Amino acid sequence: MKTSPSNLQKTLENGKFAVTAECGPPRGANVKVVRQKAELLKGVVDAVNVTDNQTAIVRMSSIAASAHLVQMGLEPVMQMVVRDRNRIALQSDILGAWSLGIKNILCLSGDHQTFGSQPDAMNVFDIDSMNLLRMVKNMRDNGKDMSGFELNEAPQMFIGAAANPFADPFEYRVIRLAKKIEAGADFIQTQCIYNMKRFKEWIRLSREEGLTEKVYILAGVTPLKSAGMAKFMNNRVAGMDVPEDVIKRMEGVPKEKAVAEGLKICLETIAELREIKGISGVHIMAIEWEEKVAEIVKAAGLQK
Amino acid sequence: MIVAEQKPIDEIKKMVAPYQKLLILGCGTCVKTCFAGGEDEVAVLASALRLSFKKDGKKIEIEEKTIERQCENEFIQEAASCVARNQAVLSLGCGAGVQDIARQFAKVPVLPGLNTTFIGVQERPGLFTEECVGCGNCELALYGGICPITRCSKKLLNGPCGGSQNGICEVDPSVECAWQLIIDRLKTLGQLDNIRAYIPPKDWRSSNSGGPRKLVREDHII
Numbered sequence: 001m002k003t004s005p006s007n008l009q010k011t012l013e014n015g016k017f018a019v020t021a022e023c024g025p026p027r028g029a030n031v032k033v034v035r036q037k038a039e040l041l042k043g044v045v046d047a048v049n050v051t052d053n054q055t056a057i058v059r060m061s062s063i064a065a066s067a068h069l070v071q072m073g074l075e076p077v078m079q080m081v082v083r084d085r086n087r088i089a090l091q092s093d094i095l096g097a098w099s100l101g102i103k104n105i106l107c108l109s110g111d112h113q114t115f116g117s118q119p120d121a122m123n124v125f126d127i128d129s130m131n132l133l134r135m136v137k138n139m140r141d142n143g144k145d146m147s148g149f150e151l152n153e154a155p156q157m158f159i160g161a162a163a164n165p166f167a168d169p170f171e172y173r174v175i176r177l178a179k180k181i182e183a184g185a186d187f188i189q190t191q192c193i194y195n196m197k198r199f200k201e202w203i204r205l206s207r208e209e210g211l212t213e214k215v216y217i218l219a220g221v222t223p224l225k226s227a228g229m230a231k232f233m234n235n236r237v238a239g240m241d242v243p244e245d246v247i248k249r250m251e252g253v254p255k256e257k258a259v260a261e262g263l264k265i266c267l268e269t270i271a272e273l274r275e276i277k278g279i280s281g282v283h284i285m286a287i288e289w290e291e292k293v294a295e296i297v298k299a300a301g302l303q304k
Numbered sequence: 305m306i307v308a309e310q311k312p313i314d315e316i317k318k319m320v321a322p323y324q325k326l327l328i329l330g331c332g333t334c335v336k337t338c339f340a341g342g343e344d345e346v347a348v349l350a351s352a353l354r355l356s357f358k359k360d361g362k363k364i365e366i367e368e369k370t371i372e373r374q375c376e377n378e379f380i381q382e383a384a385s386c387v388a389r390n391q392a393v394l395s396l397g398c399g400a401g402v403q404d405i406a407r408q409f410a411k412v413p414v415l416p417g418l419n420t421t422f423i424g425v426q427e428r429p430g431l432f433t434e435e436c437v438g439c440g441n442c443e444l445a446l447y448g449g450i451c452p453i454t455r456c457s458k459k460l461l462n463g464p465c466g467g468s469q470n471g472i473c474e475v476d477p478s479v480e481c482a483w484q485l486i487i488d489r490l491k492t493l494g495q496l497d498n499i500r501a502y503i504p505p506k507d508w509r510s511s512n513s514g515g516p517r518k519l520v521r522e523d524h525i526i
Contacts, residue, residue, distance in 0.1 A: 083458070087505065109458050109460065109465045109466075110458075112457055112458060112467075112474065112475045114475055114476075115475075123458070125458050125459040125460070126505070126508065127505040127506075128458070128459070128460045128461050128462050129460075129462075129465075130461070130462035130463075130502065130503070131461070131462070131504065131505040134502065134504075135505075146505070162466065163466075164465075164466030166466075167464065167465070167466045167467065167468050167469060168464070168468050168469050168470060168471065168481070168484060169464070169468070169483075169484055169487050169488075172463060172464065172483075172487055175463070175499075175500055176462075176463045176464070178500075179462060179463065179500070179502060182502055183462075183502055191466060238466070238467035238469075238474035239465075239466035239467045239468075239469065239474065
């Protein structure tokens with residue numbers, strides 16, 4: 001059975017600037033929470049990432065929440081981490097996800113379980129995110145599972161990977177991007193960008209390696225709510241880089257104007273990103289702030 | 305070496321409480337080197353237990369003995385007479401030692417006095433670090449002699465995750481990012497190409513995932 005490609009794939013292939021957002025599933029089984037968040041994003045973005053037990057905290061599964069989005073007419077990017085499932089479970093879940101109408105997947109390592117609410121859990125890490133990319137690609141392009149068994153229907157996933165230009169060692173970040181593309185990534189969503197200088201350097205090096213021609217890069221942004229949030233993200237969130245001048249800027253405005261300043265920074269970032277050669281879209285991660293996405297999209301002039 | 309540490313004394317006391325005649329059996333190899341179960345540690349633990357039980361008003365006779373290795377029958381038999389005259393053995397060997405002692409002396413309870421932690425080294429005095437998970441298929445040649453399966457918190461085979469910053473692992477500020485170490489070393493060796501290529505999923509059958517492992521050496525079977 002030939003199924004049409006995902007909206008996200010079509011948007012990117014047509015050379016349109018893509019916009020994705022994020023929907024974190026609830027810490028409970030209440031579907032209403034998913035639906036409320038989805039309503040805020042419907043018609044606003046090309047696709048919505050559904051996180052997979054992010055920060056290693058138990059939530060409604062990304063597959064189930066993604067399926068709810070499909071039912072509502074939204075297009076999910078199902079995130080899948082290798083922390084909690086071995087290769088058998090991963091393949092099985094990918095087949096199941098495809099059967100539920102999920103067409104995009106983002107392949108991740110996953111936050112370590114010691115960050116979450118159940119640090120006493122055992123992790124899996126049977127394969128890494130690179131292996132996961134290759135696995136999904138093989139299922140799609142060769143129609144086979146990892147054992148070489150021919151699948152009666154191959155999941156035609158549009159395959160995504162993450163990149164963090166702000167992690168170390170910096171020089172390896174471009175090699176890692178190349179490896180992810182080689183392994184199977186069609187698109188990349190990056191860590192939130194506050195350090196534009198470093199991001200531009202990473203993109204420049206990636207361009208030089210010809211990588212931006214081989215993959216669609218969606219640049220990550222997160223609107224800041226306060227100076228406290230900026231500092232927290234810089235100091236406490238793994239792999240985040242919020243430069244001093246951004247923190248100072250947030251500190252420089254009265255508290256009641258912090259939200260507006262955060263949005264302004266976010267919009268300036270998006271505007272700057274759109275000018276960079278090799279950037280195909282933005283990924284707006286408004287964490288537990290889904291209602292802000294439509295406002296950002298509109299203000300940035302990125303309406304669908 | 306196998307690195308281990310002594311269990312808290314209260315936990316040990318609870319385990320040995322039912323017995324009046326106890327043998328504390330040390331091991332003179334790995335656990336001696338990591339200051340957990342050699343002759344000295346046997347003596348200190350025996351004194352501590354005697355004193356503690358005396359305070360509690362409980363009578364207990366404690367015998368001390370240390371053998372070269374608790375994982376080799378030849379040495380284990382040296383303890384046979386000591387084992388025979390006691391009601392229980394508190395082994396200060398690693399998990400393998402405890403089980404081998406139990407295997408040789410079917411009717412005597414053998415209790416673990418240590419928590420076996422890992423295969424590691426003493427990086428500097430007083431600091432022991434894990435270096436090997438015994439996966440059964442060593443690929444250290446590829447990674448410049450630094451094992452990502454053991455030393456990367458996520459066992460990543462294809463490079464560092466997004467949580468590596470300034471050489472430190474996101475999981476614990478006291479842990480070095482194994483991938484930073486691997487990359488630095490491969491650069492020094494001029495072997496960075498080793499990790500440019502895609503590294504396929506690991507075959508875990510040679511590890512503990514394949515079930516308890518056995519090694520048969522035909523050339524040593526008598």
